[in-house]
Amino acid sequence: MSRHQQADLLQGTLDMLILKVAALEPIHGYAIVQRLQHISKDALQIRQGSLYPALYRLESRGWLKAEWKTTEGGREAKFYSLTREGRRQFESETAGWKRLCDAISLVLETPE
Amino acid sequence: MRIIRRARNWEKGMDTELRFHLDQQIRDYMAHGLSRLEAERRAGQEFGALELAKDECRDQRSTEWLNHIFRDVRHACRSLYKSPGFAAAVIATLALGIGANTAIFSLIYSVLLKPLPYPAADRVFSVETILPQHNAQTLPMRIQDYLDWRRANTAFESFAALTPAQWNLAGDGEPERLGGALVSANFFSFLGATPQRGRGFSPEEETPGRQNVVVISDSLWRRRYGASPDTIGKTILLNAVPHLVVGIAPHGLLVPTNTLLHPTLAFGPSVDIWKPIAPTNDELQAENWNYGILVRLRRGESAERGRQQLQRMLNSSIHAAVPDFTGELTTRLVPIREIYSSQVRLRLLLIFAASGLFLLIACTNIANLFLARVAGRATELATRIALGAGRARILSHLLMEGLLLAVVGGAVGAWGAHSAVRLLVAYGPAELRNLSAPGLNFAALWFALAVSVGTGVICGALPALHVWRKDAAATLQEAARSALGGRGAARLREALVAVEMTLGAALLASAGLLLHSFINVMAADRGYNVERVLSVDLGLSDSRYAPGPRRIAFFRELTRQIQALPGVQAAGAIGGLPANSGAAVAFQTIFYVTDANPPAVAMQRPVAFIRSVTPGYFAASGATLRAGRFLTESEPTPVAIISESLAKRLWPNQLMTALIGRVFRHGDFNGPPVTVAGIVADTRPGALDREPSPEVYRPQTQRAGGTMSLVIKTAQEPAALGAAVRAEIRKLDPDLPIPAIRTMREILSQTVAERRFQMVLTLLLALAALCLGSIGIYGVVSYSVACRTRDIGLRIALGAPRRDVMRWVFAIGLRPVLIGLAVGLIAAVCIGRALRAMLYGIAATDPVSLTLVALILLMTAILACYLPARRAATLDPVIALRHE
Numbered sequence: 001m002s003r004h005q006q007a008d009l010l011q012g013t014l015d016m017l018i019l020k021v022a023a024l025e026p027i028h029g030y031a032i033v034q035r036l037q038h039i040s041k042d043a044l045q046i047r048q049g050s051l052y053p054a055l056y057r058l059e060s061r062g063w064l065k066a067e068w069k070t071t072e073g074g075r076e077a078k079f080y081s082l083t084r085e086g087r088r089q090f091e092s093e094t095a096g097w098k099r100l101c102d103a104i105s106l107v108l109e110t111p112e
Numbered sequence: 113m114r115i116i117r118r119a120r121n122w123e124k125g126m127d128t129e130l131r132f133h134l135d136q137q138i139r140d141y142m143a144h145g146l147s148r149l150e151a152e153r154r155a156g157q158e159f160g161a162l163e164l165a166k167d168e169c170r171d172q173r174s175t176e177w178l179n180h181i182f183r184d185v186r187h188a189c190r191s192l193y194k195s196p197g198f199a200a201a202v203i204a205t206l207a208l209g210i211g212a213n214t215a216i217f218s219l220i221y222s223v224l225l226k227p228l229p230y231p232a233a234d235r236v237f238s239v240e241t242i243l244p245q246h247n248a249q250t251l252p253m254r255i256q257d258y259l260d261w262r263r264a265n266t267a268f269e270s271f272a273a274l275t276p277a278q279w280n281l282a283g284d285g286e287p288e289r290l291g292g293a294l295v296s297a298n299f300f301s302f303l304g305a306t307p308q309r310g311r312g313f314s315p316e317e318e319t320p321g322r323q324n325v326v327v328i329s330d331s332l333w334r335r336r337y338g339a340s341p342d343t344i345g346k347t348i349l350l351n352a353v354p355h356l357v358v359g360i361a362p363h364g365l366l367v368p369t370n371t372l373l374h375p376t377l378a379f380g381p382s383v384d385i386w387k388p389i390a391p392t393n394d395e396l397q398a399e400n401w402n403y404g405i406l407v408r409l410r411r412g413e414s415a416e417r418g419r420q421q422l423q424r425m426l427n428s429s430i431h432a433a434v435p436d437f438t439g440e441l442t443t444r445l446v447p448i449r450e451i452y453s454s455q456v457r458l459r460l461l462l463i464f465a466a467s468g469l470f471l472l473i474a475c476t477n478i479a480n481l482f483l484a485r486v487a488g489r490a491t492e493l494a495t496r497i498a499l500g501a502g503r504a505r506i507l508s509h510l511l512m513e514g515l516l517l518a519v520v521g522g523a524v525g526a527w528g529a530h531s532a533v534r535l536l537v538a539y540g541p542a543e544l545r546n547l548s549a550p551g552l553n554f555a556a557l558w559f560a561l562a563v564s565v566g567t568g569v570i571c572g573a574l575p576a577l578h579v580w581r582k583d584a585a586a587t588l589q590e591a592a593r594s595a596l597g598g599r600g601a602a603r604l605r606e607a608l609v610a611v612e613m614t615l616g617a618a619l620l621a622s623a624g625l626l627l628h629s630f631i632n633v634m635a636a637d638r639g640y641n642v643e644r645v646l647s648v649d650l651g652l653s654d655s656r657y658a659p660g661p662r663r664i665a666f667f668r669e670l671t672r673q674i675q676a677l678p679g680v681q682a683a684g685a686i687g688g689l690p691a692n693s694g695a696a697v698a699f700q701t702i703f704y705v706t707d708a709n710p711p712a713v714a715m716q717r718p719v720a721f722i723r724s725v726t727p728g729y730f731a732a733s734g735a736t737l738r739a740g741r742f743l744t745e746s747e748p749t750p751v752a753i754i755s756e757s758l759a760k761r762l763w764p765n766q767l768m769t770a771l772i773g774r775v776f777r778h779g780d781f782n783g784p785p786v787t788v789a790g791i792v793a794d795t796r797p798g799a800l801d802r803e804p805s806p807e808v809y810r811p812q813t814q815r816a817g818g819t820m821s822l823v824i825k826t827a828q829e830p831a832a833l834g835a836a837v838r839a840e841i842r843k844l845d846p847d848l849p850i851p852a853i854r855t856m857r858e859i860l861s862q863t864v865a866e867r868r869f870q871m872v873l874t875l876l877l878a879l880a881a882l883c884l885g886s887i888g889i890y891g892v893v894s895y896s897v898a899c900r901t902r903d904i905g906l907r908i909a910l911g912a913p914r915r916d917v918m919r920w921v922f923a924i925g926l927r928p929v930l931i932g933l934a935v936g937l938i939a940a941v942c943i944g945r946a947l948r949a950m951l952y953g954i955a956a957t958d959p960v961s962l963t964l965v966a967l968i969l970l971m972t973a974i975l976a977c978y979l980p981a982r983r984a985a986t987l988d989p990v991i992a993l994r995h996e
Contacts, residue, residue, distance in 0.1 A: 029129060030136040048133060048159045052126075053168040068125075073139075078129045 014046070014054050016097060019082060019090040022064060026079040028071070029055060055080060063089050126169055134159055180505075184512040192513060195485070199517065201887055202481050202568065206521025208880050209474025210560040211528030216467045216873070217556035218533050220460055223453050223544060229366055230448065231304040235409040237445035238373060239422060241401070249719070250444065251401040252374045253426075255391045258296065258405050260425055267418030268407045272302035273389060274368075275403045276379045278819065279350040280653045280849050284336060289651050289849040291380015292326075293367070294389045300327070302406065303365070310344040310359030313388045323390035326350070327359040332384040350385065351653030361386070372451050373404045376699050378692075399433070406448070419445050456541055459870040462947065463877075469619050470877045471560060475567040476612045477884045482568050483605055484895045486510070511569055518565035526557055536873075541865040602899075605892050609885075610928035610935075616878070616885040617936020617969055622943045623878035624961030625951055626871040632953035633864055639795035639804070640690060641734035645856035646824040646833060647689060650841065650848060654818065663816040666844065668745075671728050673840045674824060679833055682825045684729030687817035688721070690795035690807070691859050698722040700779035702762060702808070707781065718761045720754075720806035722778055724817040729809075730792070732823040739768035740790030747811045751789040752776075758806035759791050778808055786810070798863030800952065823856075830855050870950065882968070886976040893925040894980035904984050905992025914985040921984045925977035933969055937962060 021027060021035050032055075033046045058064040063086030069079045082090065134155055141151035159165070170179065192199040227233055239257075240250040258273040273296040281288045297313035300306065307327055317323055326348070337343045347354045369379050389403075409418055423443040430437060450457075486493075493506060530552055537544050657663045667685050674683040701717050727743045729735075730753070735742075738756055754762075759771050768791050775785040786808075794804035812820070826833055834853040841850055861868070897904070904917060944956030954961070 028132070030133045033133075048130075049165045049168065052130065052133075052165055056126075056169045075132060075135075076128060077132050078125065 016093045022080050023082045026081040028077040028079050184509050188513040188516045202517045203521040205474050205477045206564050207524035209471045209564050210525030212467045213471045213560040214529035214557045215532035216464050218553040221553045236448040237407050239405045240444045242442040253403050253405045255403050266421045267413035269410045270408045272296050272299050272406045273403050282349045287847050287849040290384045292385030295386050297388050305362050305365050307359035308362045317388040318390050320390045320392050323388045324355045325358045326355045327386045329361050329384040330363040333360045352655035463873045466874045466877050469615050473615045473881045476608050477888050478568045480608045480888050484891050514569035522561045540869045606928040609888050609892050610932040612885050612888050613929050613932025614936040616881045618939040619881050620878040620965045621940030623874040624965045625944050628961045629952040630871045639793045642856050644826045644830050646830040647821050648853040649821045652818040664813050671726050677836050679827050682731035684732040685726045685820040685822050686729045687724040689821045691798040703777040703781045705775045705785045720758050720808045722808045724812045724815045725809045726812045732825045736793040738791040740772040743811045750784045750786045752786045753790045753809040755794050755807035757794050757804050798860045886972045889976040893977050896924050897980045897984045901992050905989040909989035918981045918985045921981035922977050929973040
């Protein structure tokens with residue numbers, strides 16, 4: 001899988017994706033990367049260098065809450081889950097994203 | 113602390129989390145069949161720079177502002193470290209300004225403002241009598257008045273009486289002469305002090321025969337009895353009479369010492385023994401104005417009403433005792449606080465004013481330093497803004513620099529103030545020592561800190577705001593020379609230098625006036641020798657040396673032996689050194705022998721100090737004879753030497769020589785008539801703050817005082833003879849306490865302690881101000897030179913003589929100096945007028961001091977300009993033209 005086949009993430013979309021994944025169940029950082037990669041069929045490669053700052057940012061904004069739990073492998077890991085406020089944020093971002101996508105599609109699909 | 117711990121936990125959490133991620137990745141790769149090494153390599157590569165990731169995580173934290181502050185502190189430290197001159201100048205200025213002000217305000221607070229350690233101290237007064245005929249001179253009270261008053265129903269809830277006493281303490285080591293007081297039985301409870309051990313006095317102990325009980329001071333108890341609890345109940349020998357110790361006074365009990373309570377009541381420099389007053393019937397009949405009376409007003413009563421009650425009782429008592437006396441006496445209430453601070457109050461306030469001026473100078477200097485610094489960094493700041501630095505960050509960085517300097521300067525200043533207070537208390541006048549160890553006044557510290565730091569920060573930040581408003585590119589173009597270092601800012605700095613010079617000149621001029629006065633005071637003719645004179649006080653106790661032949665023989669023999677010592681030119685003894693005014697002498701009314709009805713005229717007759725002297729005293733003290741003769745070894749009839757001022761008051765408008773052989777009586781108007789044998793020049797107390805007092809010197813053979821001061825005139829440095837003198841005294845009486853043998857100069861310098869205190873402090877402040885001023889001038893001039901390096905180079909290249917360049921630089925520096933100096937000298941004359949009461953032998957416009965001050969300031973300013981001027985004159989034009 002070469003680099004140019006990956007989709008570049010628009011700024012701000014990573015936050016939305018993280019919120020989406022964390023909305024399902026408490027999940028740790030590594031699993032978030034795995035899940036996003038899996039769902040997007042390897043199109044989305046999340047760099048750790050941007051994942052963790054994003055996690056910390058969401059946590060400090062109060063959209064994610066974190067707790068330390070033991071994984072199946074028996075190791076301590078930090079599990080993130082959505083707060084009530086995070087859920088509201090996720091919904092409004094999703095709506096915004098859909099509007100943006102529709103708008104872009106309209107522009108792109110208009111015949112010349 | 114908690115913040116740090118929390119930050120550390122947070123870091124650990126982040127580490128664990130990132131490490132977990134990496135490990136998971138490695139495990140996954142290994143599960144896909146990669147070797148461990150390969151898996152680790154790949155995972156690491158994908159993860160990227162670990163530290164960078166961490167840093168980005170940290171940036172997301174909500175507590176990130178804390179890190180920003182740390183970063184700013186680090187940055188500020190670095191940039192200050194790179195300009196050590198600036199940092200040192202600001203810190204020194206801050207430390208000096210804050211230290212001086214805090215120390216002096218702390219003193220003022222504890223001397224003038226802090227409540228005295230007595231319950232309801234604002235209702236406690238000391239009572240004095242004003243003698244209307246004697247230039248409003250005051251007297252203390254009589255014991256009768258105390259007894260009358262406390263029986264009556266007045267506006268006062270309680271009274272206490274006290275009178276000075278001295279004792280020779282023998283046994284348990286070296287014999288010792290101790291200062292003490294006879295007090296009313298309620299003395300300790302009146303002051304709200306409970307003895308730390310044992311008890312105070314009971315009312316029955318005020319009756320004669322039961323009064324031989326004492327309370328001793330905490331310091332005597334520790335020093336002499338090793339703080340032993342057995343001291344209570346111990347019998348000690350005071351003047352060879354056994355006394356029972358019943359109590360130990362509390363540590364640090366504040367009582368009047370020396371002549372604080374009244375000029376004619378001389379307590380010792382410390383009061384170590386208290387004994388009840390038990391007046392005998394004879395004493396109750398005598399007119400003895402030797403008792404201090406303290407009164408405490410009832411709550412809500414008016415002091416004036418109370419004063420009138422006391423005055424009425426005093427007058428009716430006097431009129432009953434002396435029916436012929438028709439005059440009216442006036443009473444006066446002196447607040448107890450004034451007792452402890454009156455002599456030092458004005459001087460302390462003036463020193464405070466001086467330190468206030470000094471703080472202003474310090475602030476001006478700080479403003480100047482900060483302005484120059486920001487101007488010097490205009491380019492740097494503009495570059496940073498152009499490169500995208502947030503303006504808030506730049507401002508916060510500048511503020512941080514100011515705060516950092518403030519913290520360091522404030523800490524040094526607080527430490528300095530702390531040591532200064534100790535030094536001032538140790539070396540200042542005794543009045544400061546009375547008040548138990550004054551601590552630092554934190555309000556003053558914060559105030560001084562806030563003022564000086566505020567100045568610095570405002571001066572540092574204002575130009576930064578200027579940068580803020582401008583757009584970066586424009587600032588960059590204008591660069592260092594204009595914008596911040598422009599004409600306006602240069603003017604401002606010159607004005608600041610002028611202000612600094614004005615304040616400095618005023619301060620230096622007042623210091624000069626005080627110094628000149630002090631020199632005059634020290635050099636003034638007091639009517640006795642000061643150089644090469646030794647003195648020691650000896651007190652013969654009544655029980656071992658009954659008044660009469662034994663005392664006479666003791667001092668005659670002692671002065672004879674000491675006179676025979678090699679190196680001694682003359683030796684004598686006197687009851688109370690004139691230098692110490694008041695101490696250990698009688699203060700009596702002088703009557704004409706023709707006075708028929710003495711009680712009626714008593715208040716109109718002069719009052720004089722009566723001092724016993726041995727014949728050798730006049731030679732040893734260097735007295736000047738105006739008429740008649742000195743005393744001889746044997747005087748068969750009652751004679752006296754009187755002082756010039758007494759002669760003039762007793763027999764005005766007469767020739768001195770015509771007064772020899774005149775006769776008078778002193779004290780007791782039925783006493784023997786005394787013939788004037790000689791008239792000597794007046795003597796004045798060491799501090800010179802009072803008019804020469806009328807004096808009567810009686811031969812010791814006719815009036816044998818028990819307490820005398822030896823006066824020994826030596827051929828060489830006197831201190832060397834101390835041991836020999838001590839040995840002679842020991843030879844005559846091994847049990848006699850010998851206090852420190854001092855030179856007359858030491859005694860004198862103690863009496864002028866307050867004057868010296870004020871002079872030295874003002875001088876120190878003025879010198880520090882001079883240093884600050886020269887730093888200010890130097891800073892402004894060298895900055896101007898640095899800014900115009902190119903101009904100067906051009907001029908030199910075009911052939912301007914170097915002398916002209918120097919003249920130009922001097923003109924920059926000296927213009928504000930001359931303006932400041934002119935204004936400052938005018939201010940100095942006004943200050944001189946305000947100081948008039950403190951001056952001695954000079955006018956407020958003393959030309960010597962003012963000229964000297966002007967010269968010193970000019971010299972300093974020229975010196976401060978010289979270095980930058982020389983630098984400018986020796987500029988290499990080639991290098992200068994390439995500047996910037």
